[in-house]
Amino acid sequence: MAVGSGGFVGKVLRVDLSTGKITTEDTHERYAGLLGGAGIGYRVLWDEVPAGTGPFDAANKLVFATGPLVGTSVPCNGRATVTTLFPTCWPKPLVGSGHMGGHFAAKLKYAGYDALIVEGQADKPVWLMIRDARVEIRDARHLWGSGIRRATLEISQELGPDCVVAAIGQAGENLAPMGMVINSVSHSAGGVGGIMGGKNLKAVAVQGSGAVRIAGDKAAWEALVKFHLSILGANNQHVVPSFPTPQAEYYNPASRWVGQPGKRWGAAKPPLELPGNIHDPNSIAFRTNSAVYFLGDEAWKYTVRGNGCTACPIRCHTMLKMPSVTAKYGIPDMGQNTCVALMFGRTFFKQLANKKNNETAMEACMVGMHLADDLGLWSNYGQLQRDLRKLYEGGYLKARLGSKEYASIPWDKYDSADPAFLLDLLPRIANRQGELGEVLSRGTGAIFDHWSIPESEWAGDHATTYWKMGHPKHHANEDDGQCGVIINTQYNRDAQCHSHTNFVRNGLPLEVQKKLAAAIWGSPDALDAPGDYTPANVPKARRAKWSLLRKELHDALGVCNWMGPWAASPLRERGYTGDDSLESKFLSLATGQTMDREELDRVAERIFTLHRALTIRDMGRVDMRAAHDIVPPWVFEDPSGKAALTKGTIRMDPADIAKAMDYFYEVMGWDKATGAPSQARYAELGLAEVGEALAAAKLTPEAAK
Amino acid sequence: MDTTRGISSEWIKRAAKATGWEGELTRRGFLKLSACALTSLAFLDLGEAYGENAPLVILDNAQGVILADPTRCVACGRCELACTEYNDGRAQPSLARIKIARAVNFGPSGPTGGEAMHGDWGDGLVIQGVCRQCPHPVPCATACPQNAIVADPQTGARVVDAAQCLGCRLCQQACPWGMIAFDEKAGVAAKCTLCKGKPKCVEACPAAALRYVPWRDLTRDGSPTRPTLSVVPPETAKACLDCHVTAGAKATK
Structure with missing residues (x-):
């Protein structure tokens, strides 16, 4: 694609933490034909990271890559792909990517970069400051040891309130393969937090004032965005509502389109009743409520609002306010997340794992997401929780863990499904404390290695949903x-x-x-x-x-x-067809070059x-x-x-x-x-x-x- | 028919009424609206007839204003993007004439921590920044040494005439609500134009957090977001005397 075209902002930023050298390269010259995302990540790993490199070696690289549609108003953009040698891949780390939404990707584009390559290793804790063309490696010694919330606040004080901070917590600092990086409260990329920790990189903070240019015709662009909005469903592009309504020919109780007119964002001040027209483009944000979908209808009353990534009208990160958790567990009453990370806390407990409309289960979720998103601890798509359950329920821990350590763990709380158990367990893992914390911080493969448990005991057990290579x-x-x-x-x-x-x-x-x-x-x-x-x-x-x-x-x-993709739509008049060419239409208009x-x-x-x-x-x-x-x-x-x-x-x-x-x-x-x-x-x-x-x-x- | 500098008194009364100052001005008996002051009265379209160099003092009130409900805002920023993409052909929140990005993380008071903090890291409330389309005296327009901020003929929105703007940023300093954007590429100020009466931001909101409603004075609601630097160029200040008299010259009660 030609230099100066739209969509891309044209530069890839490269920061060598070993030497402090900061350079840029031309996106088109170097990465033409790979667009962005993992395309750039794979290219860097292929060209620059030789086979045999370990994930925590200084020679491993970490590539945060956006894409040409990031930062525009294309619905559901705002994604960054973080590619590296993936540390939880077992028995040998291989290429992999974590993906995060939030506002990081768009900010990086506004700052003028399609991607960021981090290489080398700093000799002391640092954070990377990106303010448009100004890029600095700054001291992070005062932040080392603090959680993601504290680090974000202090960096924002230094850089400004409108910056986006992608930070690691204690898990990443301790080089835990199960560490993750978080931006915008709850948007995480799993597995890559420890890679940042290994590079002594506490955070990347970005402030951007520039533009992503739309090369094509403005009116055509606006029309295409509006068309895309018209074929959107709810989260996961579920195109029929979960409830019967005269406004839709079909409904399906399994749909994530749960925003029934009359339901309320009960913790909004004052509460907000969802409007009546479910197809109204000005009501798209009300269709999805991940908390209700995953935790049950009771979650409506704790819902403050929907939240999510830049430019996405779906808002799958539901923001919850549950005052009881502050008194009971000493954590903030606000929490937000989606899907597996929303259920992070609940799924550790046998009694709560699939429980909906249960107050204790919801509290467990609040405790879980608070800790996970502050410590920067990943769940490996819920495998961490299933691993602990199998280890405990299967008697592996009792047999293998030293008796002193075993006795130090509040199993009585675990047995009674007390969410307070997580206050003990999760910091143990993030801090890699004791044998249990150490093993779980390394991912499922470490369970096989460390305790000489054959992989087949997981792979043969339907309940683990374990697939292969340390992952579910x-x-x-x-x-x-x-x-x-x-x-x-x-x-x-x-x-x-x-x-x-x-x-x-x-x-x-x-x-x-x-x-x-x-x-x-x-x-x-x-x-x-x-x-x-x-x-x-x-x-x-x-x-x-x-x-x-x-x-x-x-x-x-x-x-x-x-x-x-948008292969289907909620539109009866279209026979429920979506548009399989939407991506190419957007890219063509953004760059001005038809593809x-x-x-x-x-x-x-x-x-x-x-x-x-x-x-x-x-x-x-x-x-x-x-x-x-x-x-x-x-x-x-x-x-x-x-x-x-x-x-x-x-x-x-x-x-x-x-x-x-x-x-x-x-x-x-x-x-x-x-x-x-x-x-x-x-x-x-x-x-x-x-x-x-x-x-x-x-x-x-x-x-x- | 009475005229002042060739303008009918009827028009002058209507103009005064539109500013909301009518009672005040007539009661005190110093209504001296000048043709110069009236150049910006949109419905008169007198700009051409009475000379381009006349200082602007009074802008007719806008017909509409954008209302923002913070409890509905879902922090997606689609309003900012619609503003700049559909009007300028580029996605650039820093140029947006509605302001979300600055309030998303911590709210208007910034990363203070504590209970009062808003935004995603606080209580979740996203307090949008919208242009109030201020009534007379319009801070941005009054501060402009170029008289480059004028009323849009269609909506009465206070708009920047890019051809006149020098890029001095005094309007940015003058806006108590921090609503003037600056187009670094073009070197000119930019502000909400109400998009010919169909604001793109309103249309783009997926949570109906924005509404376009008949104008009312929102400048008295809430506190300004920032201290302002009140700068009035001397030519403009002089024009004030067309309607107002100095204290010493006022008639005794």
Whole structure:
């Protein structure tokens, strides 16, 4: 893309903490063809971080990348992708990304940078100050040891109230692989906090006064934004409400569109009654209430308002006020978060894990999110909680933990589901205190290593939802049969892909979904209803590929894959179609250079393939199918013994999944035996030098023979 | 018909009425509205007829104003982006004529900590900054040595005439509400124009936190967000005498 075009702001900032050197490079010159997000991250790791580097080595790099749509009014942008050697990936750290929303990404763009590369290691704690063109490495010794809230406040006092601070807490400072970085109260990128800690980087704070230019016609841009708003649903692009209403043909109780007219933001002062027209563009923010969806209807009365990322009308980070927690647990009465991080506290407890409309469960959530987002402790998509439960309930801790340490832990509180237990447990983990704190701070892989527990004890247990490589499933066969399974084999952490689930769980009746599917993936058989799966086929593999590429594309553009793609809409008059070309239309108008859907999907495939190449390089082996693309045994079992691929079970069949993987490698143009791209395939995607390097290392299917 | 400098007394009365100062001025008997003062009266459209160099003193009240409800604001900033993208073709909150970004984190009083702190890190309340379209004397317009802040003919919004603006920033200093933006690229001040009566920000809010309503005087509500530097260029000050008399010259009661 030409210099001076819109969307991109044109520069990538590079900060070497070892030397203090601060430089910029031209986004287009260096990263053309990779847009942004993990595209830039993978490129930096490929070019600059040699195989064999450890995640906490000074040679590892940390790439915070936005995308060309970040900072604009494109609905649901505001995402930053943080790419590095992912420390919780087990048994060997490989490339991975954490993703955060909030206001960090947009500020970085307004400051004039499409991405920030952090390298080296400071010799004392520092924070990075970015104020437009002025970038300084500042002393953070006074902040070291403090939580994220305190650090954010003090940095904001120094830089100004409108800056955005992305900081680590004690977990990151202690180089915990389970550390995360947080910006804007609750927006976290998991796994990368310890990498910052390893670099002695407490925080990155950004203040930006510049612009993201829209190169195309203003009126066309405005019309496209309005069109996009018209096809938005609620969180996860659920396009039908969860309640019956004359305003919608369909409803689905499982939908995240819970904002029924008449419900109230009960903790707003004064409370706010949700308005009557659910389709009104000026009411989109009322559709989603994550607290109500996850914690139950009772959460309405604690709701202050919706919150979320820059420019997103969905507001999936629900802000709650629960006065009882201050007196009981000594924490602030305000809390906000979404999804798994919202449930962070509750899910540790057997009695509360799935409990809705329960005051203690909600209090546990308040305590959990307060501590997690201050200590900067990640949950690994709830695996931390499931790990503790299995370790405790399975008797592993009693058998393995020293008796003195075991006795020091208030298990009585745990047994009685007292949220106060978290006040003891979570700082233990963040501070890596004792054997339990140390092991849990390193992630699931450490449990296997440290206590010599075979991985199979987790992978064979449906209740752990453990998938592979130290990470759990993330929208796998419980949502989307073979498509979900394929997607969950591809990454080095839990699959952060939502393209597929956002479609199958959108709430529309199956026959409508199938009609839409036929138009996009060439066959109504591209999807089944969750838990009623038919055998693998090529259209499903095609949809899996589409899902993965759109995930990478969204990260690269800086839009939210928790909302996109927009393949369906709430609009009856459109037959519930969305727009599968929306991303390319936005990018074309923003940059002023037309790029159609196919071209853009090719860019996404290039990015995704670069991830594959990095994985192959750093694993030092080409047999991805056997060594990497693993499906855990629990997927092939059913607790009540139901046969695979029958109605009412998510149990999959090994031979059918093998076939599904065949189809997937085929649609990717990869070698079926190894699941790896050939040198020619890399070249076709504009990654010739990557293919050459891998061939030279005998890491392409043909070279390995 | 009575005229003053060629303007009918009827128009002058209407102009005075529009400022809300009518009673005050007539009772004291020193209504001396001049043609110069009237150049900015939008409905008269006299700017061309009575000379461009006349100092501006009185601006007719705007027809509408944007009301913001902090309890509804969800801190997405779509209003700021609609303001700059749809009007200027660029996404730039610092240029927005509605102000959210500055209040999102900690509220208007900043990162003070404590119970009174607003915003995402405080009690959640996001107190939007909106232009009050102040009545006479309009602080930004009065402070402008170029008379570059004038009433929009359609809505009466106080708008910056970019061709006249020198970029001295005195209007920024003069606004008690901190609502004047500055376009660093063009080197001129920018402020809310009410978008020809269809404010883009209002349309863009996903939580109906903004409304466009008939004008009323909001300058008496709440406290100004910042201390102001009151600067009145001498030419403008002189024009004040067209309507007001110095204390010594006032008629005794």
